Amino acid sequence: MRSIGEMARDSGLGVSALRFYDRAGVLVPAWVDPVSGYRWYAPGQLDEARLLARLRRAGMPLADIRLVLAGWSGADTDLVRGLLQAHLGRLEGGLAAARTEFSALRTLLDQRENPMTTAPRTTTARLSVSAPELAAALDAVRYAASSDPGLPMLGGVLLDVEGDTVHLVATDRYRMAVARIGATGHAGPRVQVTVPVPLADAMRALLGGEEPVGLIVDGDRVALEAGDRQAAGQCLAQDFPDYRRLVHLPSGRRALVETAAFREELETGPVRSGVTREQGDASGDVSVLGIADDGTVTVREDGDGSCVAVDRGFLLDAIAAAGRDRLVLEFGAPTAPVAIRRVADETTFTLLMPVRLDD
The missing domain is CATH 3.10.150.10 (DNA Polymerase III, subunit A, domain 2)
Incomplete structure (x- = not known):
């Protein structure tokens, strides 16, 4: 049996993704500890997890992935081949459409250019x-x-x-x-x-x-x-x-943090590894930040609709660059950038784009 951490390491799926696929009924662990809730996976599930990771990297919809996994474990190879070919056709069609749109955009850019540029x-x-x-x-x-x-x-x-x-x-x-x-x-x-x-x-x-x-x-x-x-x-x-045009400081939740304590919590707290910021980007470690009604910021293992996920390394860089004992963190919507700035100083700040956690 593999623990969820071992399964994440060996399959290429993050721990949070494995939890998501469990809840979605796509890759259900072989046994769940009734006391701790900890998930354990059978040896044969590793191949399924690796297949799932490949399909997700290829952008296949979850509904099709369910059918591919079901057909893969059985004898229905025609179903699997048909689903793979259909998804490849969608990708190729989408790429052709994207090429057309980008060609039109380049034409518009050429028209906008003038000698001054x-x-x-x-x-x-x-x-x-x-x-x-x-x-x-x-x-x-x-x-x-x-x-x-x-x-x-x-x-x-x-x-x-x-x-x-x-x-x-x-x-x-x-x-x-x-x-x-x-x-x-x-x-x-x-x-x-x-x-x-x-x-x-x-x-x-x-x-x-x-x-x-x-x-x-x-x-x-x-x-x-x-x-x-x-x-x-x-x-x-x-x-x-x-x-x-890009500088819009978030409005809403604001937190005052002690820099040293917050840095230590980031470095030692829970982290989601192997998260990709965007298609084609390298993966990295992500911290999920939650802010309580009293303004307290915590680094959480799982987030809800009010939490914001950010690249942990980028956040640590921003804290170091600010160079202050206390900092202000400003949060808007979970999809809006997080602002890190010095106390009583709105002229020097960093905006961090949030990381979308689909899985």
Whole structure:
């Protein structure tokens, strides 16, 4: 007999998925302890679980999976082949439809392009900022920059200069970190440049003093001057997405947490392993967060409709980047991003996309 943990490890299905398939009557454990409720599986059920995992990765509907499992264990191979072929046909049809829609979208994008988007940048700006504030802002957002070569426009830190304010933004789609600092010396139009991660790191290395530093944007180049030292280089050629359309702090439930205690609970508490954020993504560990009426946040093994599931590593990164003894967590709907911010500071925060737990 295999425990549910061993079954999860050997089959590729998470513990939560095995519980779900038990409740759905798809893969019922051979024996359930009447006292503890713990599930145990017979040796022969491992092959069924592996088959189930493959079918789910292929996106087969649960109703068809039931029939495939029933036919697989019997002699009705024609039924199994028919169901597999029917699902493959649906996938191929869906892919063909998706190709058509994406082709139309590319045409629309081509029509929207104009010479301004491809012409060299001619903007020039020079401003002065506090070295400690810029260092803290870079530390607060740098970790969220993307390393996906397929999305080069996200591989840096956006500097959005408008009047006497500089917003620093980084995102990899699943998390977005935003910080704001003050600036002097810029009275021109809004300027936006994306600093590649290596250059952002080089800039951060110069920010050890207390004196103001200079930020210079000259066309496609950006430079940081700290005394007689300088870090300079090319900006990313691709435009950063309009982050302001994506920044919506959740309204509703708010919790104040002690950072050290909350981090320990995340690191030692229950976790769902092997959860995929989206189709094609690598799997990771997910924490299910529940918030009580009194504002207490707990890390739970199973969630209900009010809980939110997030990537545990991303949440730990956000807590570390915030760098405070106490933090505010803000929750909206279970499908809305979770905000992590400093106490009494709504200008520096991280938004984490929730992870959908279908199984």
